Each structure stands twice: as C-alpha cells, then as structure tokens.
Amino acid sequence: MPLVKLTAAGIEPVETVWTRLGGEDAVPATGAVLVPLARWQAEKDSLLARADAVGVWLAAGETADSISGDLDRLTVVALDFPAFSDGRAYSTARLLRDRFGYRGELRAIGDVLLDQLIQMVRTGFDALDVKAPVSGAAVTVETIQAALSRYSLVYQVAHDPRPPVSALRRRLAAGGQA
Amino acid sequence: MYRYDEFDHQVVRERVAEFSDQVARRLSGDLSEEQFRPLRLMNGVYLQLHAYMLRVAVPYGELTSGKMRRLAHIARVYDRGYGHFTTRQNIQFNWPKLSDIPAILRELAEVEMHAIQTSGNCIRNVTTDAFAGVAADEIEDPRPWAEVLRQWSTFHPEFTYLPRKFKIAISGGAQDRAATFFHDIGIRLVRAESGDVGFQIIVGGGMGRTPRVGRVLNGFVAKSEILSYLEAILRVYNLHGRRDNKYKARIKILVDALTLEGFRAEVDAEWDRIRGSVVEVPAEEVERIGAYFADPDWQALADNPPELAAARSRSAAFNGWVSANVMAHRVPGYAAVTVSLKPVGGIPGDATADQMDALADFADRYSLGALRVSKEQNIVLPFVRQDQLYALWQALVAEGLATANKGLISDIIACPGLDYCALANARSIPLAQMISERFSDIARQHDIGEVTLNISGCINACGHHHVGNIGILGVDKRGEESYQLVLGGDATQTAAIGDIAGPGFTAEGVVDAIETVIGVYLAQRQTGEPFIDTYRRIGLTPFKEAINAAR
Amino acid sequence: MSRQIVSANRLTDGLVVFRTAAGTWTERAEDARVYSVEEAEIEVAAASREGTVVVGVYAVDLEEQGSAPSRLRERIRATGPTVAYGPAAVISPRRAAGA
Incomplete structure (x- = not known):
C-alpha cells in the first residue's frame, strides 16, 4: 500500500509507517499516528507531547471548520474517502487550502484509486495513500505517475497551479506559446 | 456553432485513450464488473435489458450536417441502423458492442463529439432551448x-x-x-x-x-x-x-x-x-x-413571401404543417422548422440511419447545415428561408418526416420503457403508438390544439410524465403493467406538477381515458383556450368524474 | 415446484444469453437448460466466475407450464423489444402524416 508525497521533485514514496487510529484504539507509545477528529479535540496536548508525528484524519462528513483553529499546530491532515464515489473530501480539501490557508500535508486516505488521483491533486491533496486494485496489480510510483499524466489540459481553475485552457488560449492569442 | 480548437480536441482524445484503456482492462479481466461499472457509466455506457446502450452527448442540442452524418454512420456500422434522441438533447444507441465502443468514440471525436459525463453522479450535458439564437422572444442567445x-x-x-x-x-x-x-x-x-x-x-x-x-x-x-x-x-x-x-x-x-x-x-x-x-x-x-455563435449572413428577405402564401392556399396538408411545425424567426423571411420524429404509429424520438442522412442533406440544402435536437425528441432546422419551406416540406414528405403534429397530442415524449430499459416497470412505446393511432386524424389533432402528452415507464420519470398536460406513469402491479393518469403538468415558466386523475388503468383503458379527458376539454373550452388553460380554469374534478363514469 | 433458467449478458456485446446443459451460453432461450431452484443457485454461482465471458448472472423463474419466463420483464428480455424498430419499422410517408 504505497503512501506517496508529491513534491517539487516529483512523486516520493513515504518510508514512515503511519498508524491510523479509530475512536477507541489506544495511542501507541511510539510511531506516527493519524487520530480521528474527536480524539484530537479531546487529547491534543498529550498527542502533541509525543515524540513522534501526529496527524488528524477527518471522516467524510466532518467539516473543514472543525479543524480550522488548529491548522497551525498540524503538519498532517488526512481526509477519508469511505468510497471513491463519495466526493465530499474534494470540497473539504479546497476549503482547508483556499479558505483556511492550510500549508501542511493534506493526505487522501481510504478508497483512493488510481482513476481519481488527478482530482485529488487538483483540489489540494499532496499526499496519496493509494489503494491497490482488486486485481492485485502493483501500485508503483510509475503507475501513479501515469495516472496523474493522463490529462495534459484542464478547463477550470482549482487549487493546483495548472493554468486552465482559457489562459493557454490567451497566451496563444497574445503571440506566446501555450 | 462552436468549433473545437486544438485544446478541446486534445481533451477529448485523451478521454478516448483513457476509456479505451479501461475497456481493454475490463475485457482482459484486469477490471471486475463492479470496478468497471462506474467507469463505463461516466462515459455513457449502460447495460440495458437486451444489450449495452451508449449515450452520446449532443451539447446543448446543436448538430451540424457532418455530425448528423457521422451519427448515421455509427448507427449503420456499429448498431442496428437507428438511434434514439432523448429529452436531454442526447442520442442513444441501443445495440453497440462493448468491444466496438473505443472505435465509436474515435469516430465521434473526429467530428467534435463525445460521451463524456452523459451518466454518473456528475454535471451532465447542459441543455438549452432548441430555438436558441433564432427565437423571436429571446433576450440573448x-x-x-x-x-x-x-x-x-x-x-x-x-x-x-x-x-x-x-x-x-x-x-x-x-x-x-x-x-x-x-x-x-x-x-x-x-x-x-x-x-x-x-x-x-x-x-x-x-x-x-x-x-x-x-x-x-x-x-x-x-x-x-x-x-x-x-x-x-x-x-x-x-x-x-x-x-x-x-x-x-x-x-x-x-x-x-x-x-x-x-x-x-x-x-x-x-x-x-x-x-x-x-x-x-x-x-x-x-x-x-x-464569436462562434455569430449570425450567419442573412439574406435581406421579407416575411410571408408570395410563394409561401400561394403554396399554403394550394395545399391544405402543407398549410397544416406550417401552422404546427414552423416557428417565427427573429430574422424576417426565415423560419425555424421542427421535423417531427413522432409519425403515427412510430417510436417517439427514433430515427433511422437513412433518415439521419436525409436530415443532414436537408440541413445542407435548406438550413445552412445546422440542426438541433429538441427536448421534445424532435429535430429542428433553425435557419430555413420561408420561400423554401414548400420545397423542404416536399422533401420531408418523401422521407415520412413531415408529420404536422408539433405541440399536438401525438407529439408524445416517451422514455424507452420496458422494451429496452432495465429499470422500467411498464412499456411506454406501445402506449405511445396506440395513442398516436387513436388520434391519427391530423385534422382532429389540429382541432384539439396545443397539448403535451408525456409517458414514463417508471417513477424515475425519464418520460417527464409529471409535467405533461397529460401524463402517464407505468407501474408494476403484481407482475402486470398498469398505468396511472396525471393531468395539468406544465414544463414551461408557468411550471406545474400534474395531479393524479386515476390509477390502475390497462394500456387500452388509459387510451380510452385520454379520449374522455379530451372530450371534457372540447366540451368545456372557451374560444382559443388551450387544454392547460381550461384545466386550470375548471380543475381536476370534471375530468376525474368523466373518467370514473366511463370506466 | 418452480423451475428456472440461468441468464446473463455476454461481456463483449452485451447480448442476452442463457446457460445450456453443456455449460455453454446460447442466445436462444428455448435452448436453455431448465433447473430446479436449488440447481439454478449452484449454476449461477459457478457461471458467475466467468467474469470475462458474461455479466450479471441470475436465475429466471419460468411459468408453471411451458418454457416462457413468468415475469413480463423476463419475457421481453428473452425475446427482444415487443415493437418493431429501426429500418424494419419505418412508417410509410402517408401513414406517418396521419392522412
């Protein structure tokens, strides 16, 4: 199950092992953990006092507002896709990035499939915990790269810096290169 | 109309490549049906009762003769020689092979067409008025x-x-x-x-x-x-x-x-x-x-040219067709023509490959190469010179495309129903055929006047039964088809959802009930009053009483 | 005792097919093998594993007598649309016009 981070240098596999905790799970003494929102709200001081990394994961129905006051204390926020067809996290990601100015890692977790990675990157995710297909085919940096390169053009302005087709047209009309 | 630039072409080409890859992965077994289903749906590929169905987008209903010919070609080569135009201004092919769909998409991409987002939980094909850009009452295009x-x-x-x-x-x-x-x-x-x-x-x-x-x-x-x-x-x-x-x-x-x-x-x-x-x-x-929607070079023409008036007085059939199917144009001397895909006894919205080719030829000859798909499942020729209406009509007559019933009781909107659809509870098409046979006398239809009649084969309402002046809903009653009659719906700016006039009709029974409803309307209408206005004036009760008395 | 046949759509072209006694698929419902409900359940499970051949395998109830499916939907599915369609259904110009 490859967790990758998208950086200026490209797609980098993440070596750190992250443990995703549910509402009742005990916090391990060591190791990076992703805790659910309620746990974070109840135990944030003790969680921050741990030596290892802490991130918060939001379920699909949990709002960006609910974490907005803590964003400067967080280096990882993860948004869960309970099914790939549940697209709430795309809007939550836009709000965390564009509304609340979150600059830390925004990670997609859950039913994260190759066919949806472009949307995730376009809405502000920069870390992808990609799920292996049921066929058992391996997910590698190369397959992720191929999925992200599927479309060379976009029509809309989203969070990512890609210029929309309308901007490319303007450049062409001005005599420049698209 | 809009033309793709290199960017638009690139997006569609990349989509064709992506979907072709997904089809190949499905056929080889790399993708299970569960994984493939949402992917194929987002490209308009359904698995219906008898076969796959491909829904091709006709963005806001605009076609050129070249696109129409390509649709005819696809119908002929990859399907069974026909297609079905829908209320959302799309076209559906009922028998394509999954293994042929990549080739079909490549053929479509060449003429700036695609099946992107014609299904799935996304923003679907944006629709508009089939008379956009030509209607006299338009604020802007x-x-x-x-x-x-x-x-x-x-x-x-x-x-x-x-x-x-x-x-x-x-x-x-x-x-x-x-x-x-x-x-x-x-x-x-x-x-x-x-x-x-x-x-x-x-x-x-x-x-x-x-x-x-x-x-x-x-x-x-x-x-x-x-x-x-x-x-x-x-x-x-x-x-x-x-x-x-x-x-x-x-x-x-x-x-x-x-x-x-x-x-x-x-x-x-x-x-x-x-x-x-x-x-x-x-x-x-x-x-x-x-700029792509700029006016064509209009000729300086006058409304009601003498040729038109002469032909109208010479031929009652032509005159009837002009009154029903020809709409005023914002430019003098021109007209917007509706070609009815609702012949008596026909399947609403269906056109054969030969008819599509004929329509493309008529568009080239009489409508500056332009056609539209209307949400009523008809074809519109938007730029016809009034002095060429008679010649166009004669050409349409020869193809069986001159049914003079636009906006009349046999201009029926109908979903494919249980004859094709995996979701339907009852058939829609045979009912539409029975109704158009019952009211086949075109002079009688003109006397009854403007009325919309919509049929859905299940509660999903693809046939818009809620908003027909007369609506019919097919339901499953213990394994048998049963129909519900709804009256008073209106899809226009005076929008209304119809009232249930009676449940539990057989197909024959609902046709009889419509006859009764029309009888009540004809007896009660005031001069020049269309069905919906009479309905609003007198309400459901007189209709319901007459239906119950006749049952 | 109710009897069933086993049906699916063929993956490549989507057409309706029925399971034969030989374990193959046929487009002709009359060539389908008739099963008891218990046998059909086993056959559906077996045929469902042919994921690169067929899609949506399921058992269809037959009428008490005869070999036709009991539900209208299944009868239409077995025999095709109940209306003529395409080039075979073109209406003559005179009739189309309601003249």
Whole structure:
C-alpha cells in the first residue's frame, strides 16, 4: 500500500509507517499516528507531547471548520474517502487550502484509486495513500505517475497551479506559446 | 456553432485513450464488473435489458450536417441502423458492442463529439432551448453560456463525485423552452431594470419520485460572476447533500431540508468568499466563444413571401404543417422548422440511419447545415428561408418526416420503457403508438390544439410524465403493467406538477381515458383556450368524474 | 415446484444469453437448460466466475407450464423489444402524416 508525497521533485514514496487510529484504539507509545477528529479535540496536548508525528484524519462528513483553529499546530491532515464515489473530501480539501490557508500535508486516505488521483491533486491533496486494485496489480510510483499524466489540459481553475485552457488560449492569442 | 480548437480536441482524445484503456482492462479481466461499472457509466455506457446502450452527448442540442452524418454512420456500422434522441438533447444507441465502443468514440471525436459525463453522479450535458439564437422572444442567445458551462463542468475536479447526478438547463427566451424549473439548476437570461442582462438562478427542480418545481435562488447574477455562483451552489450541495439514500440525494431534497432561505444563506456565505475570483470565466474567453455563435449572413428577405402564401392556399396538408411545425424567426423571411420524429404509429424520438442522412442533406440544402435536437425528441432546422419551406416540406414528405403534429397530442415524449430499459416497470412505446393511432386524424389533432402528452415507464420519470398536460406513469402491479393518469403538468415558466386523475388503468383503458379527458376539454373550452388553460380554469374534478363514469 | 433458467449478458456485446446443459451460453432461450431452484443457485454461482465471458448472472423463474419466463420483464428480455424498430419499422410517408 504505497503512501506517496508529491513534491517539487516529483512523486516520493513515504518510508514512515503511519498508524491510523479509530475512536477507541489506544495511542501507541511510539510511531506516527493519524487520530480521528474527536480524539484530537479531546487529547491534543498529550498527542502533541509525543515524540513522534501526529496527524488528524477527518471522516467524510466532518467539516473543514472543525479543524480550522488548529491548522497551525498540524503538519498532517488526512481526509477519508469511505468510497471513491463519495466526493465530499474534494470540497473539504479546497476549503482547508483556499479558505483556511492550510500549508501542511493534506493526505487522501481510504478508497483512493488510481482513476481519481488527478482530482485529488487538483483540489489540494499532496499526499496519496493509494489503494491497490482488486486485481492485485502493483501500485508503483510509475503507475501513479501515469495516472496523474493522463490529462495534459484542464478547463477550470482549482487549487493546483495548472493554468486552465482559457489562459493557454490567451497566451496563444497574445503571440506566446501555450 | 462552436468549433473545437486544438485544446478541446486534445481533451477529448485523451478521454478516448483513457476509456479505451479501461475497456481493454475490463475485457482482459484486469477490471471486475463492479470496478468497471462506474467507469463505463461516466462515459455513457449502460447495460440495458437486451444489450449495452451508449449515450452520446449532443451539447446543448446543436448538430451540424457532418455530425448528423457521422451519427448515421455509427448507427449503420456499429448498431442496428437507428438511434434514439432523448429529452436531454442526447442520442442513444441501443445495440453497440462493448468491444466496438473505443472505435465509436474515435469516430465521434473526429467530428467534435463525445460521451463524456452523459451518466454518473456528475454535471451532465447542459441543455438549452432548441430555438436558441433564432427565437423571436429571446433576450440573448444562451448557447455561448452553455458552451462556457460545458467546458467548466468537463472533468471538474471538485464536482465529479456528487451525491447524485446534476442537470443544468439554460434558456434565453421569455417563453421557457428548456424546462428550467425542472432541473437541479435552471438558468434564465433576464434583463434588469438597468438594462443589464444577467442570470436568474432557479434551484431544486426535478421529477422522479419526488417531483419539485424549482425555486428562484437568485433573481440576478451578473454574467461575470456566474461560475463562482455555480461553484458555491455545487460546493454546498457536494458537502451537505445526502449520500445515505440515493432517492433522497438530489439537490431538491437538500433545499427542502434547509428551506430555500437556509440554502440561500449557505450559498451566499460561500459565494461571498469566491465571487469575482480566478474561478470566473475571463471576459475574452466569453467573447472568443461567443464569436462562434455569430449570425450567419442573412439574406435581406421579407416575411410571408408570395410563394409561401400561394403554396399554403394550394395545399391544405402543407398549410397544416406550417401552422404546427414552423416557428417565427427573429430574422424576417426565415423560419425555424421542427421535423417531427413522432409519425403515427412510430417510436417517439427514433430515427433511422437513412433518415439521419436525409436530415443532414436537408440541413445542407435548406438550413445552412445546422440542426438541433429538441427536448421534445424532435429535430429542428433553425435557419430555413420561408420561400423554401414548400420545397423542404416536399422533401420531408418523401422521407415520412413531415408529420404536422408539433405541440399536438401525438407529439408524445416517451422514455424507452420496458422494451429496452432495465429499470422500467411498464412499456411506454406501445402506449405511445396506440395513442398516436387513436388520434391519427391530423385534422382532429389540429382541432384539439396545443397539448403535451408525456409517458414514463417508471417513477424515475425519464418520460417527464409529471409535467405533461397529460401524463402517464407505468407501474408494476403484481407482475402486470398498469398505468396511472396525471393531468395539468406544465414544463414551461408557468411550471406545474400534474395531479393524479386515476390509477390502475390497462394500456387500452388509459387510451380510452385520454379520449374522455379530451372530450371534457372540447366540451368545456372557451374560444382559443388551450387544454392547460381550461384545466386550470375548471380543475381536476370534471375530468376525474368523466373518467370514473366511463370506466 | 418452480423451475428456472440461468441468464446473463455476454461481456463483449452485451447480448442476452442463457446457460445450456453443456455449460455453454446460447442466445436462444428455448435452448436453455431448465433447473430446479436449488440447481439454478449452484449454476449461477459457478457461471458467475466467468467474469470475462458474461455479466450479471441470475436465475429466471419460468411459468408453471411451458418454457416462457413468468415475469413480463423476463419475457421481453428473452425475446427482444415487443415493437418493431429501426429500418424494419419505418412508417410509410402517408401513414406517418396521419392522412
């Protein structure tokens, strides 16, 4: 199950092992953990006092507002896709990035499939915990790269810096290169 | 009409490559049916009762003769020689092989067509008035905005996995011919007192099992702010629309739950933060797109040329066709012609490959190569010279395409029903055929006058039964087909959802009941009063009593 | 005792097919093997594993007598649309016009 981070240098596999905790799970003494929102709200001081990394994961129905006051204390926020067809996290990601100015890692977790990675990157995710297909085919940096390169053009302005087709047209009309 | 530039071509080519790869992975077994199903649906591929069905987008209903010929070619080579035009201005092929669909998509891409987002829980093909750009009552041409919305909604990263499908219609006419009150978002071009033209935004309309007339969310949104306003609506819906029950997932249910005022407050709060931002469409892009919809070089002509008047007095059949199927044009000497795909005894909306080719030829000869698909499942030739109407009519007669019934009782909207559809409970097509046979006398139809008759084979209401002046809903009653009759629906700006006049009819029984309903109308109507106005004046009761007395 | 046949759509072209006694698929419903409900359940499970051949395998109830499916939907599915369609259904110009 490859967790990758998208950086200026490209797609980098993440070596750190992250443990995703549910509402009742005990916090391990060591190791990076992703805790659910309620746990974070109840135990944030003790969680921050741990030596290892802490991130918060939001379920699909949990709002960006609910974490907005803590964003400067967080280096990882993860948004869960309970099914790939549940697209709430795309809007939550836009709000965390564009509304609340979150600059830390925004990670997609859950039913994260190759066919949806472009949307995730376009809405502000920069870390992808990609799920292996049921066929058992391996997910590698190369397959992720191929999925992200599927479309060379976009029509809309989203969070990512890609210029929309309308901007490319303007450049062409001005005599420049698209 | 709009023409692709190299960027648009590139997007569609990449989509064809992606879907071809997905089909190959499915055929080789790398993708299971469960994984493939949502992927094929987002490209308009359904598995219906008998075979696959491919829904091809006709963006805002606009076709050229070249595109129509390509559709004919696809029907002939990859299907069984025909296609079905739908109420959302698309075309459906009923028998394509899955293994042929990549080839079909390549053929479509060559003529700037695709099947992108014709199904799935995303923003669907944006529809508009089939008479856009030519209607005399138009405030402004909605087509450039429909194209702006097509591009904006194509692979929108935030709004491709919504709680449910999302349909947008835009209309520029004083008369609403795009059913804007029955879409998730309806957009009407309006002129403010200042003289500025902008958009009235209607939200939460729809049919299906919870029919709703849409309500005005905003009376005037400036053109320069339309995309941020739509993004605000979509974001509120994406975050808060229900996902636990697909029958309660459309935006109309969210508007009901929050109340219109509550929903508006959410949208406005969101809009305040993004309006006027980089999400808006740049003015020069609107100008660039608008240029494609510039007027053709009109000839200086006069209305009602002598040739037309002479032909009308010479041929009663031609005269009847002109009165029903020819609409006033904003340019003198021209007309917009509806070619009915509702022959007596025919299948509403179906056209054979030969008919599509003939229509393409007629478009070249008489309509500057332009055609439209109407939401009534007919074809419109928008640029016909009035002095050529008789020649066009004769050509249509020879092809069996001159049925003079636009807007009359046999101009029936019908879904494919149980003859094709995996979801249907009852057949729609045989019922449409029976009704058109019963009322086959065209002179009688003209006497009855304007009335809409819509048939759905199940509660999903693809045949728009809720908004027919006369509507029929097919249901399954212990394994047997049964039909419910609905009266008083209206898809226009005087929008209304029909009232149930009676359940439990057989197919023959419902045809008899329609005969009774028409009898009541003819007995009660005042001079010049169309069916819907009589219905509103006298109400459901006299109709219901007559139906019950006759049963 | 109710009897069933086993049906599916063929993956490549989507057409309706029926399971034969030989374990193959046929487009002709009359060539389908008739099963008891218990046998059909086993056959559906076996045939469902042919994921690169067929899609949506399921058992169809037959009428008490005869070999036709009992539900209208299944009868239409077995025999095709009940209306003539395409080039075979073109209406003559005179009739189309309602003259």
